[in-house]
Amino acid sequence: MQHTITVDNEITLRPTLMSDAPLIFDAFSTQGNYLRQWLPIAADFNTLDDVCDYIENCDCEGIGSYSIVYNGQFAGHIAVKNISYLSHISELGYWLTKPLQGRGIMTRSVQTFINQLFTKSATNRLVIKCAVGNERSRQIPIRLNFKLEGVERDGEMSADGHYNDLEVFSLLKSEYEQLINQKS
Numbered sequence: 001m002q003h004t005i006t007v008d009n010e011i012t013l014r015p016t017l018m019s020d021a022p023l024i025f026d027a028f029s030t031q032g033n034y035l036r037q038w039l040p041i042a043a044d045f046n047t048l049d050d051v052c053d054y055i056e057n058c059d060c061e062g063i064g065s066y067s068i069v070y071n072g073q074f075a076g077h078i079a080v081k082n083i084s085y086l087s088h089i090s091e092l093g094y095w096l097t098k099p100l101q102g103r104g105i106m107t108r109s110v111q112t113f114i115n116q117l118f119t120k121s122a123t124n125r126l127v128i129k130c131a132v133g134n135e136r137s138r139q140i141p142i143r144l145n146f147k148l149e150g151v152e153r154d155g156e157m158s159a160d161g162h163y164n165d166l167e168v169f170s171l172l173k174s175e176y177e178q179l180i181n182q183k184s
Contacts (some may be wrong), residue, residue: 005066007112013066013078016058020067021051023074031098035159038134039095039097064116068096068109071114075100078113088124090117094140107140114176115142122171129155133165141169155164 005013028035028045032162036042045051058065058079065079076096083090092113110128117123128146130138142148146169155166 005112005116007108010071011075011108011112012069013109013113014069016065016067016079018052018055020074021048021055023067024055025051025079027074027076027097034098035036035095037158037160038131038137038164040156040159058161059156064113066113068094070100070103070105075102075105076109078106078109080117082127085122088122089127090121090123090125091126091127091129092117094137101136101161110140114171118176120172126171126176128169129166130169131156131158132167133164138167138169141171143172144171145175146171147175 004015004104007013015106025048026043028042028051041054044054055065058081066077067074067122068076068078076094078092078094080090080095092110094106094110114126117126125145128141130141149168149170152166152168154163154167156164158164
């Protein structure tokens with residue numbers, strides 16, 4: 001699935017490149033306090049080399065790690081993680097730089113990415129986990145008709161060392177297909 005994906009005339013998802021490392025590092029350096037409360041990976045991005053190591057290892061076996069580009073500007077990241085090939089389950093993770101939030105960038109990106117996963121891979125169940133209290137993040141699966149399954153208690157340790165409960169949302173391929181058919 002590693003190819004550039006056009007979301008619309010403002011947004012492109014392109015495979016994350018090593019040349020994105022300074023942009024990712026800059027986002028975490030300048031918005032560290034904001035990103036640290038929600039993203040465990042922020043604890044690992046102390047140097048540019050740390051980000052390079054992450055990029056090198058986050059391809060998820062060819063399924064996808066993408067940089068979100070908004071009007072030619074690096075805006076964030078979206079990737080598949082925690083894949084279960086036997087059960088055809090994928091988990092989607094994402095983050096967006098704070099100055100670009102509130103413009104629908106992530107919702108449109110996730111919607112397009114979902115389409116790619118359900119049509120170009122064997123994914124049958126897609127999961128999004130959001131830290132309780134991260135209202136911007138949790139609105140995305142809600143807008144995209146994911147079902148709230150429950151709360152995973154102390155599901156993830158944040159970069160600042162405290163544990164976040166995670167709301168677990170899922171969307172099945174059959175539900176996605178039904179939504180697409182309703183729109184037609």
